[in-house]
Amino acid sequence: MATHKLLLLAGDGIGPEVMAEVKRVAAWLDQAGLASFAIEEDLVGGCAYDAHGAAISEDAMVRAKAADAVLLGAVGGPKWASVPYEARPEAGLLRLRKDLQLFANLRPAICYPALADASSLKREVVEGLDILIVRELTGGVYFGEPKTIIDLGNGQKRAIDTQVYDTYEIERIAAVAFELARTRRNKVTSSEKHNVMKSGVLWKEVVTALHQRSYKDVELEHNLADSLAMQLVRWPKQYDVIVTDNLFGDILSDIAAMLTGSLGMLPSASLGAADPVTGKRAALYEPVHGSAPDIAGKGIANPIAMIGSLAMALRYSFNQGEVADRIDQAIAGVLASGKRTGDIAGPGTETIGTQDMGKAIIAEL
Amino acid sequence: MATHKLLLLAGDGIGPEVMAEVKRVAAWLDQAGLASFAIEEDLVGGCAYDAHGAAISEDAMVRAKAADAVLLGAVGGPKWASVPYEARPEAGLLRLRKDLQLFANLRPAICYPALADASSLKREVVEGLDILIVRELTGGVYFGEPKTIIDLGNGQKRAIDTQVYDTYEIERIAAVAFELARTRRNKVTSSEKHNVMKSGVLWKEVVTALHQRSYKDVELEHNLADSLAMQLVRWPKQYDVIVTDNLFGDILSDIAAMLTGSLGMLPSASLGAADPVTGKRAALYEPVHGSAPDIAGKGIANPIAMIGSLAMALRYSFNQGEVADRIDQAIAGVLASGKRTGDIAGPGTETIGTQDMGKAIIAEL
Numbered sequence: 001m002a003t004h005k006l007l008l009l010a011g012d013g014i015g016p017e018v019m020a021e022v023k024r025v026a027a028w029l030d031q032a033g034l035a036s037f038a039i040e041e042d043l044v045g046g047c048a049y050d051a052h053g054a055a056i057s058e059d060a061m062v063r064a065k066a067a068d069a070v071l072l073g074a075v076g077g078p079k080w081a082s083v084p085y086e087a088r089p090e091a092g093l094l095r096l097r098k099d100l101q102l103f104a105n106l107r108p109a110i111c112y113p114a115l116a117d118a119s120s121l122k123r124e125v126v127e128g129l130d131i132l133i134v135r136e137l138t139g140g141v142y143f144g145e146p147k148t149i150i151d152l153g154n155g156q157k158r159a160i161d162t163q164v165y166d167t168y169e170i171e172r173i174a175a176v177a178f179e180l181a182r183t184r185r186n187k188v189t190s191s192e193k194h195n196v197m198k199s200g201v202l203w204k205e206v207v208t209a210l211h212q213r214s215y216k217d218v219e220l221e222h223n224l225a226d227s228l229a230m231q232l233v234r235w236p237k238q239y240d241v242i243v244t245d246n247l248f249g250d251i252l253s254d255i256a257a258m259l260t261g262s263l264g265m266l267p268s269a270s271l272g273a274a275d276p277v278t279g280k281r282a283a284l285y286e287p288v289h290g291s292a293p294d295i296a297g298k299g300i301a302n303p304i305a306m307i308g309s310l311a312m313a314l315r316y317s318f319n320q321g322e323v324a325d326r327i328d329q330a331i332a333g334v335l336a337s338g339k340r341t342g343d344i345a346g347p348g349t350e351t352i353g354t355q356d357m358g359k360a361i362i363a364e365l
Numbered sequence: 366m367a368t369h370k371l372l373l374l375a376g377d378g379i380g381p382e383v384m385a386e387v388k389r390v391a392a393w394l395d396q397a398g399l400a401s402f403a404i405e406e407d408l409v410g411g412c413a414y415d416a417h418g419a420a421i422s423e424d425a426m427v428r429a430k431a432a433d434a435v436l437l438g439a440v441g442g443p444k445w446a447s448v449p450y451e452a453r454p455e456a457g458l459l460r461l462r463k464d465l466q467l468f469a470n471l472r473p474a475i476c477y478p479a480l481a482d483a484s485s486l487k488r489e490v491v492e493g494l495d496i497l498i499v500r501e502l503t504g505g506v507y508f509g510e511p512k513t514i515i516d517l518g519n520g521q522k523r524a525i526d527t528q529v530y531d532t533y534e535i536e537r538i539a540a541v542a543f544e545l546a547r548t549r550r551n552k553v554t555s556s557e558k559h560n561v562m563k564s565g566v567l568w569k570e571v572v573t574a575l576h577q578r579s580y581k582d583v584e585l586e587h588n589l590a591d592s593l594a595m596q597l598v599r600w601p602k603q604y605d606v607i608v609t610d611n612l613f614g615d616i617l618s619d620i621a622a623m624l625t626g627s628l629g630m631l632p633s634a635s636l637g638a639a640d641p642v643t644g645k646r647a648a649l650y651e652p653v654h655g656s657a658p659d660i661a662g663k664g665i666a667n668p669i670a671m672i673g674s675l676a677m678a679l680r681y682s683f684n685q686g687e688v689a690d691r692i693d694q695a696i697a698g699v700l701a702s703g704k705r706t707g708d709i710a711g712p713g714t715e716t717i718g719t720q721d722m723g724k725a726i727i728a729e730l
């Protein structure tokens with residue numbers, strides 16, 4: 001059995017706590033002979049800044065490039081509110097995305113039936129929800145130049161960010177969305193603001209052309225980003241796969257995740273292009289939730305999204321879909337048995353901590 | 366009594382139908398001696414393109430500048446999907462905003478108790494909701510240059526949009542938000558993406574400095590735009606006034622409107638700076654909803670947001686708050702009596718059309 005080189009970057013806030021449960025599950029899979037891991041660990045985010053003065057060290061970058069997959073916890077927190085812009089915790093995550101060329105961010109939003117009541121939306125609106133946001137992750141306003149603040153004198157400054165998209169960047173992310181739609185309900189909704197942005201005009205044009213050329217069997221619709229945000233709140237089940245740019249994807253995927261009421265449950269994958277010879281692709285897996293500084297260190301964070309990220313790595317990077325299924329089933333089993341961390345517990349329900357949730361999932365495995 | 370010069374730009378889709386009810390209400394107010402209007406009408410959007418080849422004519426722009434207030438219905442529809450970019454229906458609205466320097470867009474999101482069940486969110490999450498989104502409307506990525514598509518050859522194009530904000534633009538919109546918060550629950554939430562955008566860095570810096578300098582009595586908090594979108598879905602009542610840029614405001618205000626379940630009920634105001642001598646400010650009022658081409662011409666659109674826009678004009682432009690109150694009360698009365706257009710009717714409820722809703726509001730007045 002191939003040994004998978006995993007780099008764990010636990011990061012800040014609740015990152016280390018939830019990553020500890022991934023280690024627990026990985027060790028169990030190893031012992032049970034279900035998978036074989038060679039695990040390294042390093043720092044990212046605020047903790048990396050504290051240690052090295054940068055949000056990720058060159059050494060950690062080398063390890064990330066050498067790994068078969070990176071698992072990341074979360075970055076950021078109030079402690080680093082005033083570090084220099086280039087060294088802020090998020091810069092570590094952004095550098096990983098950019099340098100590993102992780103252009104395809106897959107963010108599933110699934111509403112677990114057992115948790116539908118935790119949503120702020122009515123049960124019938126979200127029960128059974130299963131949508132996938134495919135977000136472009138290495139382009140757009142996140143990385144475009146110029147990105148600067150100019151001093152105009154007279155107490156006036158001018159801030160500039162640049163949204164840039166090239167045809168090939170739109171094409172490759174749209175192809176990912178169409179391919180994934182074929183394995184699901186065969187529908188893609190593409191979202192931009194072509195009514196005010198030139199990048200939206202090009203986006204729509206390229207997606208439409210690719211659809212005509214290679215994916216006519218997939219249903220394609222276009223929704224303006226503001227309208228899509230609204231429709232996600234109104235009736236999210238009308239969607240299957242949503243493909244959109246880096247900034248809209250940031251917002252829309254957070255909305256979609258919150259609809260489910262299961263934010264602490266949702267993993268995500270960020271993938272590079274497959275190497276034409278080896279088929280290998282760079283990959284980073286992380287929970288959709290953030291570093292949650294308010295509950296960090298208390299042992300109460302929900303580790304499921306982080307453990308789900310390991311399952312996603314097994315599925316997308318290691319071709320071990322059956323083992324991934326087993327983990328997902330164990331998670332579902334634990335939920336069905338009524339075990340809950342605080343974030344997904346209804347009022348008056350008994351809750352368990354991070355470690356007990358990790359142990360319960362292993363018991364179920 | 367001063368006569369108010371009103372320019373009505375009904376626009377496309379359901380625009381003309383709902384604007385007809387504004388005319389009905391204005392005529393009644395005139396007759397009743399409660400207000401005096403001198404009304405002109407012109408075209409904007411797709412219908413203006415059909416008539417003049419531009420989304421708004423020079424003539425209409427002259428009239429808009431001369432008016433005390435502009436009331437706009439809605440622009441756009443599939444009919445104009447392939448007109449040239451510069452002449453697309455939205456260009457008329459954008460030119461009005463830019464040339465009249467309507468930098469402050471006020472979008473209240475109010476959940477009418479009688480309509481709370483129309484929301485996709487649980488009643489307890491939205492009942493009594495009353496938040497105000499203050500959106501910057503003449504800057505940012507909507508208008509920044511360069512905004513272009515370049516042909517790179519080899520079948521590749523590059524699209525560029527530019528997000529630009531100067532200190533004074535952020536300062537004046539933040540001041541509007543702080544002032545309005547003082548008349549409400551005294552809390553402002555400022556939203557940007559300072560973790561990835563330089564405009565977000567400057568935005569946060571300027572809002573914080575203005576707060577320190579002149580509005581220490583108002584509570585100020587900062588929320589990243591993705592996180593705010595999520596929190597709006599989770600528990601919107603934590604907010605009072607939200608201030609944000611043009612693009613984030615577009616999306617966030619649509620989410621907030623949809624939360625209420627009362628999209629057809631919500632008016633909005635777009636205001637310029639007050640003239641230092643006369644105190645007069647340019648103003649445009651429009652419903653939050655769009656042109657709804659699917660139901661246009663059927664006589665079933667909800668005219669309340671459009672009539673509410675007239676009430677907002679009376680309040681913000683004409684200093685006739687009591688008359689505005691009377692209209693708002695008449696609307697509430699009609700709702701309390703159970704009358705509903707299709708968009709706000711529960712399943713199995715009887716509905717009335719656009720004209721009957723207009724007449725019912727006048728009967729209540």
Ligand SMILES: CC(C)[C@H](C(=O)O)[C@@H](O)C(=O)O
Nearest residue numbers: 076090093094250560561591
């Ligand atoms: C941490 C931050 C830079 C990041 C982003 O904006 O992309 C986060 O919000 C996300 O969605 O992964």
Ligand SMILES: CC(C)[C@H](C(=O)O)[C@@H](O)C(=O)O
Nearest residue numbers: 195196226441455458459615
């Ligand atoms: C019609 C369109 C240009 C406009 C915008 O994006 O500002 C609309 O969505 C709005 O919010 O008023």
